[in-house]
Amino acid sequence: MTKVSDILTAKGGNIHSIEPETTVYDAIAKMVELGIGSLLVIEDETVSGIITERDYLSKVALKNKNSRDTKVGEVMSHRIIYLTPDNDVEDVMAMMTEAHCRHMPVIDSGKLCGLISIGDCAKQLSQDRQTQLNYLTEYIADNYPG
Numbered sequence: 001m002t003k004v005s006d007i008l009t010a011k012g013g014n015i016h017s018i019e020p021e022t023t024v025y026d027a028i029a030k031m032v033e034l035g036i037g038s039l040l041v042i043e044d045e046t047v048s049g050i051i052t053e054r055d056y057l058s059k060v061a062l063k064n065k066n067s068r069d070t071k072v073g074e075v076m077s078h079r080i081i082y083l084t085p086d087n088d089v090e091d092v093m094a095m096m097t098e099a100h101c102r103h104m105p106v107i108d109s110g111k112l113c114g115l116i117s118i119g120d121c122a123k124q125l126s127q128d129r130q131t132q133l134n135y136l137t138e139y140i141a142d143n144y145p146g
């Protein structure tokens with residue numbers, strides 16, 4: 001059973017964040033620069049929301065708002081689903097699909113310790129399947145030599 005902690009061991013616990021008073025333009029510029037699709041919104045060390053590419057598309061671009069005049073706090077999503085390092089990755093995929101969200105922060109004993117995306121889960125599960133396949137292939141080859 002692969003856990004969220006396995007993903008964090010591979011990618012690290014770094015969390016990219018932004019403050020709610022920052023403009024959406026600066027948030028999008030930061031996401032593009034870092035090559036990521038979300039930023040946790042943090043003010044005074046407290047998480048107040050998350051802003052993603054989808055928030056920009058639905059609440060700024062489609063509403064004809066100007067990203068330079070709109071603050072992150074006005075369009076961020078307030079509902080955040082937290083994970084723990086012990087969560088099973090297959091369960092997390094199901095949670096992300098159900099909740100229509102692709103980024104979830106991880107909390108351990110009340111402390112933020114990372115953030116994972118649906119892409120991280122897909123990559124981890126695909127690696128697990130490959131490892132399993134390699135093991136079975138070697139097992140069969142050893143037991144039924146040609």
Ligand SMILES: NC(=O)c1ccc[n+]([C@@H]2O[C@H](COP(=O)([O-])OP(=O)(O)OC[C@H]3O[C@@H](n4cnc5c(N)ncnc54)[C@H](O)[C@@H]3O)[C@@H](O)[C@H]2O)c1
Pocket residue numbers: 011014015016017035036037038039040102103115116117118119120122
């Ligand atoms: N082929 C597939 O099965 C599949 C599945 C899901 C996503 N994708 C695609 O893969 C690409 C990447 O998607 P993604 O789901 O990984 O999202 P993403 O581009 O936001 O994430 C890229 C990486 O950055 C990290 N990241 C994102 N926001 C972060 C933050 N605020 N703090 C710390 N780390 C952060 C993620 O954990 C991930 O490791 C997208 O183009 C997506 O469409 C493909």
